[in-house]
Structure formats: C-alpha cells, structure tokens
Amino acid sequence: MVRKRIRFYGEVQGVGFRYTARHAADHYGCTGWVSNMWDGSVAMEIQGKEEQIYRVIRSLTQGRWIRIEKMDVKNIPLVEKEHGFKAG
Numbered sequence: 001m002v003r004k005r006i007r008f009y010g011e012v013q014g015v016g017f018r019y020t021a022r023h024a025a026d027h028y029g030c031t032g033w034v035s036n037m038w039d040g041s042v043a044m045e046i047q048g049k050e051e052q053i054y055r056v057i058r059s060l061t062q063g064r065w066i067r068i069e070k071m072d073v074k075n076i077p078l079v080e081k082e083h084g085f086k087a088g
Contacts, residue, residue: 010069025085
C-alpha cells in the first residue's frame with residue numbers, strides 16, 4: 001500500500017474531475033480525497049496499491065472534458081483505518 005499526494009493542472013475544474021475521481025477510486029478500491037484548489041488546479045490524496053492508483057489516474061485521462069497537462073506527485077505516509085474516497 002502507498003499514499004500519494006497529487007496536484008493536477010490543466011482543464012481540471014468544472015469538467016467533472018472530482019466526480020470521475022471519486023467514482024474511479026471507489027471502483028478500484030482506493031481511499032482518500034480530492035478537492036479543487038484556488039489556483040485552478042485539483043489536489044488529491046489517494047491510498048491503495050500502485051496498480052489501483054494507476055488505474056484511477058488512467059480513468060481521469062479518459063474523461064471527455066478533462067485535460068491533464070501536468071501532475072506533481074509525492075509519496076506521503078499512509079493514513080491508517082481510512083474509509084472511502086471523498087470529493088470536496
């Protein structure tokens with residue numbers, strides 16, 4: 001298990017990004033959260049197996065209106081006993 005803090009840049013607000021992320025994270029069994037940021041980017045903390053996280057990100061790149069231009073990814077400590085994935 002790993003936990004990643006990811007910041008997404010591009011056409012990521014107002015295009016269903018958070019809904020798509022929550023749906024994909026639930027589908028692939030990841031936990032964490034996603035939220036719009038003041039600068040037009042989207043921040044996410046996601047926890048799961050590397051393959052699960054990869055599949056969530058891949059789902060985001062398949063979004064009809066979502067256009068990810070850049071991602072900053074950082075590994076961070078696991079959150080114990082976290083349940084679900086929240087979109088804020």
